[in-house]
Amino acid sequence: MVLRSAGDRRPRVGPDVYVDESAVVIGDVDLQDRSSVWPGAVLRADDDRMEIGRGSAVMDVAFLEAPKGRPVVVGDSCIISHGARLHGCQVGSECLIGIGAILLDGVTLGERSVVAAGSLLPPGTRIPPESFVMGSPGKVTRNTSQADQKWLREELQMLREKAARYSRQAASGGI
Numbered sequence: 001m002v003l004r005s006a007g008d009r010r011p012r013v014g015p016d017v018y019v020d021e022s023a024v025v026i027g028d029v030d031l032q033d034r035s036s037v038w039p040g041a042v043l044r045a046d047d048d049r050m051e052i053g054r055g056s057a058v059m060d061v062a063f064l065e066a067p068k069g070r071p072v073v074v075g076d077s078c079i080i081s082h083g084a085r086l087h088g089c090q091v092g093s094e095c096l097i098g099i100g101a102i103l104l105d106g107v108t109l110g111e112r113s114v115v116a117a118g119s120l121l122p123p124g125t126r127i128p129p130e131s132f133v134m135g136s137p138g139k140v141t142r143n144t145s146q147a148d149q150k151w152l153r154e155e156l157q158m159l160r161e162k163a164a165r166y167s168r169q170a171a172s173g174g175i
Helices: 146-171
Strands: 002-004 024-031 042-052 063-065 072-074 085-087 131-135 138-143
Touching (some): 063 072, 072 085
Parallel strands (some): 024 042, 042 063, 042 072, 063 085
């Protein structure tokens, strides 16, 4: 794993956190308990702070940046999917950000929400809790369902198991 300071800003890594060796975590990033950062992801907080909540997963090739005056906060039990881009925004707990989705400065996403793959939330967008968002610009198309939340919990459990397996393998020096 690559953890880098940026001046006096240093990453903090909680217990049972998995950070892939090809991921890059720079600056004031707080990776809380049981969170994970997967291959090729970049988390950059050299100008402001970033928090990745307990049990949340930042998937492969995602990019998160906290520009000056715009922290990035991801709540507990979230998935930030492959290739997603988060820039100076806030994501409530138990949310799914779909593959390639983009959330820009000042976006606030309410808890238990889903942003569909490829969607774009422009600067300042406010999405209420339990919303399913699609499109560019993203619009609420329905409320999230119990099935959406069940799927998220199952995916997070699978990712926790996989992260534990990868961590054990790395600790044993295995390929």
